[in-house]
Amino acid sequence: MRVLQADTGRCVICLRVCEQCGHPVRTAGNRLCRNCRCKAEQLEAQQPCPRGGKPGYLREATGWCGPCSHPGSPKQPPRICRECGQLRWHAGLGLCSPCWQKHPGRPFIRGEHLREGLTELPSWLDDFVAHVAACPRSHGEGKF
Incomplete structure (x- = not known):
């Protein structure tokens, strides 16, 4: 049984919601739910590509993001x-x-x-x- 808070009318667990999407957060120390935390970690791992300028995961071999590292084969000449x-x-x-x-x-x-x-x-x-x-x-x- 959950006890409702007098000032909000919600239980303690319902008060813990994600700052971005509003889904429930399990532990009181987290501000984001699991999905939003994973997305934030992925975005933090991206860096701007020196070749294309867009954010991406830089490859160790080339120092560029994936699309810039593999631009595709050139067109055959006429x-x-x-x-x-x-x-x-x-x-x-x-x-x-x-x-x-x-x-x-x-x-x-x-x-x-x-x-x-x-x-x-x-x-x-x-x-x-x-x-x-x-x-x-x-x-x-x-x-x-």
Whole structure:
């Protein structure tokens, strides 16, 4: 049984609440609940990155935060398209994007990738891929 305080109308345990979120705090010495304490400790461990300037966890090997330490691979330079011969960014199979869009095997390649990702194949998938491949497409001539 809890005894209510005369001045607040609440028990002693209910008076101990987190300063940030208002959740109950177990021990009287804590000002923050467990979740807010963990978040505060994580924020204290972050430092501003010398490269990007944003706060983060600095890596010992580079001295930078994670995103700055692993910026990703650079883009491949444009190459000559094997279909049209123009110098462009490649979309697939050595073709630029317009030539890749026109490639007659593209629906079948996409269908194969779709099959690999599905756990349960629908019975109509092969017929649908064949239908899409047979449909005439306007390749940019009749835009909306």
